[in-house]
Every structure is written in structure tokens, then in C-alpha cells.
Amino acid sequence: MLNKNLIDLGDLSSAQIDKLIRRAKKIMQSPADYRHACDGKILATLFYEPSTRTQMSFQTAMLKLGGRTIGFDNPMNSSVAKGESLKDTISIISLYADIIAIRHPVEGTAMAASLYSEVPLINCGDGGHLHPTQTLTDIVTLSCEKGRLDNLKIGVCGDLLNGRTVHSLIKTLSKYENNSFVLISTPELSVPLYVIDILEKNNCKYEFSNSLADAVSDLDMLYMTRIQRERFKSEEDYEAQKNVFVLDKEKLSRAREDMIILHPLPRVNEITVDIDDDPRALYFKQAQYGMYGRMALILMLLQDDEFMIDSAKPELSGHRCKNPRCVTQTEEYLPNYCYEKLGMEMCHYCDKRID
Amino acid sequence: MLNKNLIDLGDLSSAQIDKLIRRAKKIMQSPADYRHACDGKILATLFYEPSTRTQMSFQTAMLKLGGRTIGFDNPMNSSVAKGESLKDTISIISLYADIIAIRHPVEGTAMAASLYSEVPLINCGDGGHLHPTQTLTDIVTLSCEKGRLDNLKIGVCGDLLNGRTVHSLIKTLSKYENNSFVLISTPELSVPLYVIDILEKNNCKYEFSNSLADAVSDLDMLYMTRIQRERFKSEEDYEAQKNVFVLDKEKLSRAREDMIILHPLPRVNEITVDIDDDPRALYFKQAQYGMYGRMALILMLLQDDEFMIDSAKPELSGHRCKNPRCVTQTEEYLPNYCYEKLGMEMCHYCDKRID
């Protein structure tokens, strides 16, 4: 079903991703050429939970294109506090704005919102589910800094169980030729099975590691994520491993000179501050690449008629999704939309199995 | 007393309302002609209580005219939290901005603020008192969709006792030729006597109804409002009537094909979601008409020297207004301004009788 909404980066073809990256690079090279590209257009940033970084990145992207922004960052200041449905809010905002960027703590909200939007809509994070523009940020950075998205040896480190940015990155990069992965974590925080399935299906090489120091020596890119004390079984487990997954000067000294370090931010203490000035530390510059990636995305959605996104056509299920974190639990009017996958009914909104 | 502040829609002549509507239509027809109309101008949106819809509507209106906006939507983040008076805030903001839109939970605040503003000021709601741009929204919608503001049979339904938007709409439409009204509510939530007085004075036909299903069949416009469970005397009363005032497919099937449905929003459950796609359901489009109405209003106030609003000249009363919800209770420096009506002294700010 062709549309203009970016809910899931997986809905984009490789050709579309390449187009986005090429456009992002063109904007970087001559930003002045794009300063009036979106004159008179309005972006609404609807942030039902705070995320200054993502919101400012989108606002800056739109302003640098000549457009303007409206929106909110605090649900308590919005009509939502009066019990307004998502449908009503989106129905109206999409009559004010030319494009919408939405973030919400509930899974599937962006997809649900897109059903009622008259204008292109971008998912800026729906709970623990998807956050496509973070992955877009990651691959724009990779492409600009390594010159390619294939033939890469990629380490991902930290909380691989709960880190949606890691899952999305693996899913995206596994489609490119000859990428291999080193999955660095405790056994308890290892990637979920469905991610292994993706790797297997795409014939990607992968290995497990519980030592960042060992794994770091032969990587093209190291993707660090937050590891949280409370994820460990006991304080002893945490104490035993807390330094194993912290990237510091000593471990970095074992890495190749051309390895790059990314991080979705905010970091807590998994990268020591004394590394920040190392030329391989790209996690701040990554945020800037993300801004250019978002400029490219806004442009494609607003102005490129050929840039249509092909997402699964929903069908009606006889059952309601039972995922307690799914938007169908709170927005009652939503149809029981589903799609089929391996003979199972999957929720159109949160991608969990409906049983 | 001629000025440039829209505090009460009743201060506008019919000619001025017509001018606003005509201008709103022109903007709709060729928005590009107005894209630079307010270049370099700044609108301050001072929202002392949250109202995302109204605030975004004004912000969008100004942005689409080429202007820019400053403001706040959270009194706790403002100097107000430090105990600053309304007078001081307005005195300064009106030196920054070219036009002010203010919303405040206390009655009469917009009028009080206008005393100290150096620039045009628009009332975006002062407690339960007035909300002129909502009514402007309603009549722009009516004029565009029905082609006239007279010779209409209008149903208003829900909480007619407390709904200030209903009172203001009736007051405005009763000045036009040959409009008639059907007042649909429980006896407990019927319109206040002063509204009946207005209808009588203007020789408007009106009738009461306690059945939406019966009343809906012969209307040009149905204006729905929220009806709140707690307004009923008992849970039994609510249960007995809760469906009587909900517009659903069945009731809508009795309505004329050219009837239009409006609602000031947000709705709770007084209109079922399955009606939203009916062509008669205009409550979302109404929000868009409101944006155009606000664009017209901003233009008139900023650029049309002949568009002067004639509000009652205040006189000094010997007494202080005793309305506990009036701005005079909290802003002590305000003069005891009043005006005379039927031999009584009325408060210049909240329009309640001073006795």
C-alpha cells in the first residue's frame, strides 16, 4: 500500500535508502541550495513524551530547509490531558501542518496516527517498538564515514536485548552484502531470537562475545549502547562486568585506526569522556549527520512524488491485539488491523503476534 | 471607545464580521497571496492555561502569514510563577511583540490585559467567560458551508447551561435575519435565562427539546457540545439519558442530507467515531476554517486602519466587583471599571453585575 509515512525503516527499499543518503550528502555539501526548499511549509512535532534531542533535530532540519514548526513537548499541556483521542488530535493537526513528526510512549501509535493524517507522518519513536530516523542517522553516518554500507564488520555492544536501535540497525545492515556482526553483551542481555533469525535468513556472519576488549580489535564500526545496572541479575554480576562493557582509552588502543564509534545517545558512562576527542569518536558528529538525514527525509516526503513508501496493506482480524503496550489497548476505535507473517496474524500497529 | 482589541465578539458590527469572513474566504482561495503579509511581525501567544488546539491554531495562522511567534504555554515556566503582575507581563511583552493572543483561566483577564498593551490583543478564552475566536470559527464554517448566516434552523445540543461557546454562538446568530433555534438538552442543563432574553429581544423563534433523535430531522446545522456525567443529578439520570444526547449513525440517518455538524472540540463521546467520515461531519474541517478566520483577524488588527473595534467606554465604579472568579480579585491595581446596563452597574472585566 503506497503512502508517504515513514513508520518502519524496513518499508524502504535499498534504492530508497540510497536515495535518502545521497540527498543527505548533497545537502551537507551545499546547504545554502536548500535554504528555501520548504519555504511556507510547516512541520508539527507532536512529542507525547520528552525527547529534546530528536525534537530539536527535526526542528532544526525543518528550519534549515526554510520551513517552520509548531508542536508540543509535554502531553500535560496538550488537549490529550482533556482526554482527546489520538484520532481527533491528528485529524486536526494534519489540517494545520504540511508534515507531522510524532513520538509516543505507546507501541504502534505512529502507525495508528498515520491512518488519520492527511499529510506525511514520521515515526520518531513509539515506545520500545521502532525509531526509524535513529537508524537512518546511523547509516548516513556509516555511509559518509566509511564510504559504504556493505563489507563491514560491525560490533554492537551493551544491552542488546532491549535496545531497539540495535535491532533496527542489524535488520537494516543485514540486507547489504557481506556484513558481519559481533554481538558483545552478557548472556542475559543478548539479542532476542528474532534478530538471530534475521541474521540467519540474510546469511550474515555473526559471533557472540562477552569481552569488548577482545572484540574491539578487528571492527570497522563499534556501536555502543547504554547498559543499565538494573538489567543485571545481582549487584555482584554488575560489579563483575561493569568495566567489561565500558569503552575506555585502554580498550580503544586495541582498535584499528579507521574504526568508528557510534552511540544513539544519551550516554551514561559506557564511554569514558577522555575518548571524546579521539578522531574515531563520532557519536556527536553522528547527531549532525542525523539532522541532514532528517532534512533529506522531509524533502523526499514533501516534494518527491516518486518517493512512495510501500507498507503492508492491513486486513481485518477477528481478534484484538493483546499486547498490553499496544496502542489498540487505549485507542478503542482503532480497527483490528493485522497482516500475515509465516501463517500467523501480526498486529498492524505493534507487530506483535495476535493469538 | 475605539481600539484594536478583540475581547468580545459582540463588540464587532455585522459589517465587521462580514469583512472578516470575506477576508477569510479570500485567504482560503489564494493562500500564497498572503504568505508574506505579516513578514517581520511577531505574535506573542500567552497561554496561562494549556490549550494546544487554540495555541497551535494561532501559531499556524501567524506562520502562514509570514510572521513569527513567541510565547509560553505553561504558567509554571513563566515569570508569573515569581509573582509578577499581569500588568507588568503585558507591559513588557507588548514592547517585544506586534500582537498578543492571551488565554487565562480567570474571567476578565483579557480585558484587563488590554488596558496595558501597546499592541492589538486577542482574547483566546478567559475562564468560563468569553472565547470570541471560537465563535468566529463557527460562523466562518457556517458561512462557507451553508453560504449564509441567516434563515437557518440551528440545533444546539448538550450542556447548554455551562457551554460558553453555545451562548456566544446564539448571541451572534440571533442578530441575523430569521434564524431559529432548537435547544436540545435535559431541563437541568438548559440555557440560562439571559440567553432566552437575547432570543426574545431579537425576535428569534426557538423551541426546547429533550430528544436529539426527534430534533435532528429538520436542521440546517447541529452544534454538538460535551455533556459531562457529573452534570447529572444522579447516576440513574445519567444512565437514563446518556444515549439521548449522543449523535450516532442511527440518529444521523434522520437528518437532512445538507445538515452540517459542528463541535467546538475536544469531543469525548457525544459523537460516535463511525460518523467522522460522513460528509456532514465538519468538526475537523471547522478547525481549519478557524485557522483561516484567525488569519483574517490578525490581518485586520495589524493592517486595516479602518477596522477599529468599538467597545464600551469604562467608567469608575464606587465598588469592587464581587465575582470571585473575576480578575479584579487577584490583580489589585485594576481600577473599578464598570459600564451601565438596564440601570445596573456591570463589571467592565467579567460582565457580572456589581452590587
Next chain:
Amino acid sequence: MLNKNLIDLGDLSSAQIDKLIRRAKKIMQSPADYRHACDGKILATLFYEPSTRTQMSFQTAMLKLGGRTIGFDNPMNSSVAKGESLKDTISIISLYADIIAIRHPVEGTAMAASLYSEVPLINCGDGGHLHPTQTLTDIVTLSCEKGRLDNLKIGVCGDLLNGRTVHSLIKTLSKYENNSFVLISTPELSVPLYVIDILEKNNCKYEFSNSLADAVSDLDMLYMTRIQRERFKSEEDYEAQKNVFVLDKEKLSRAREDMIILHPLPRVNEITVDIDDDPRALYFKQAQYGMYGRMALILMLLQDDEFMIDSAKPELSGHRCKNPRCVTQTEEYLPNYCYEKLGMEMCHYCDKRID
């Protein structure tokens, strides 16, 4: 050490201050000439504590220069709530924005932030420490209204002990020829010794007064500040003096016709409202002068390559600053930067002595 950050007004030379004032006056005279001066530029306003007035002043200044703004006014809505360090926030924002205005409740934060900013940064208040653009506001007002910054007799009244704006104003004006000061306060709220030191060092005449009524009669400028009930030793002390430091019509009648009254705002009750319309009352207009001063400052920092600010080059201390309100207490990665003054090590961030 030459840079583009305004942390402390004391880092500016008199020539630079004069240049700022001259530019502010030029902007006032022909604002249209500057309407596109900052086209395409973005100001980030990072307000870690609310200050509507200062934030709106900066936003308006940037908008009137043709630029645009991003930012936040509520730390709870920002990544800070997730424990992100100041360094990380600034590292990223300075890749989005062309100039940063920061306010923070912790002393030394602006200086700390400037270490990690790639773009010019302006201190909008760091706890009780510095607030250079308030003093800029004061002297632009003085220069415009009195035509000079020297040969002035200046009264400062209220809480002279805790009022950082008073200290900064005295420090700045004491560098100009032949200014004299009347310090009007209770003995308990008298200026701290270091301010007296500054007056002595610059050979400024000064006198103490505990009567506003007496002192007011021979001033060129009276600078009023908030005096807080809780600053008095006892309720009796407060009652005895509460009217002594309130400027009212009676006291103002003793002042010269050409005296001007300033106030950093917000006021509570130290100036009675019935004075507001007196032509000598300039505290509202002062806010407007401040906006022009900020426009001049933004222009200088963004566009005048010769306008370099010369701040002390930091050296590494062997000790950590012990001021519990210093940014070094919360941002652990900050180097122990210091500078020498009279043989003592002073903290580079909060200017307190490191011992």
C-alpha cells in the same frame, strides 16, 4: 584567550561596550535594515530554569534579525532528565545551532558549557553568579536615556547583598569617569566587601544611606531591586522598614525631573503601581532596550570577526573547587581550571577562591 563567548561582561573592553551600545542604537533607529541580518541562522535557547522574560527577549531579538530559534525552557522535558551531561548536550546542540544562549541554576555552568561549544555562547544567568546581558540592558538604557555612562550619580536600592545585577552594574559603571554611588539599604543587606573594593580601586565616590526618601533627591538614576521579607532578621525589623525602601509617589516627588528609574524586574511591591505612568519610570522601556542590546550582541558574535572577547586563559589547579554551588560539583569530567588573582587560585567557572 580570545573567544566568542560572553560569560562575564567584565571581559569586554570599554571600546567593545561602546561598540555594542552604538550598534544597539543603530538598530533602534532603523530596525528594517537588520531584518535579514541573520537570515538562515539559528539561536538555541537552553533554559535549565524558567525565565520567560530573558528567554523571550533573546527569541524576539533573533527573530527580529531574521534568524530562527530552537530550545527548551523546562529541564524535565529535556535529555537532562535522563542524566545526560552538560558536555554531551552542548556538544550536540552546537552542531545544530549557530549561537547558544544558556541559563542554568548552577554557578559556572555557562563557562563550563563554553568549553564544549563549537559556536558562540551567551551566559543568560548562572545561578547567583553572573547575568551579563542584564547589565548590558541597564547600560544601553542609561546611554540612550542620559546620553552618557560617566559623570552620573547613581542610587542603588534594596537587597544590595544578594543582588547580582547590582554588583555587576556597579562593577561596570565604576570603570567610567566620575560616577558616584549612593548605596541605599538596611545595614544587613548592604553591598558585600568585594564591591566596596571595586569602588575603592576605581576611586569612585560612594555613600551609604538607609533612607530612600533622603537619597532620592539628587540622583541621575535610581536602580531599584526586590527586597524580600525573609531577608530581615525579624518581622519587626521588616515592619519597621518596609515602607522605607518602597518607591512611591511621595518619595518620587522629591526626585529631580530628569532622574530615571530602572529595575531588573520582576518587581514585587518595591515600586508602587501609580508611578508606572511617570515619565521617569523606565523599567518597562528598559526591557525593550535590553532586546536591542541583545540584537547587537548576537550580531557582533555572529558577524563581526574583530569582536573577539578576551577572557582569562585557564590553568590547571591541583585542587577541586569546593563551592557547593559550583558546576564542578555536578559535572565531574570538568578539568580543575583556575586563574590567579592577588596570589590566590580562583575557580575558572564560579570565580570563588579555591583553597
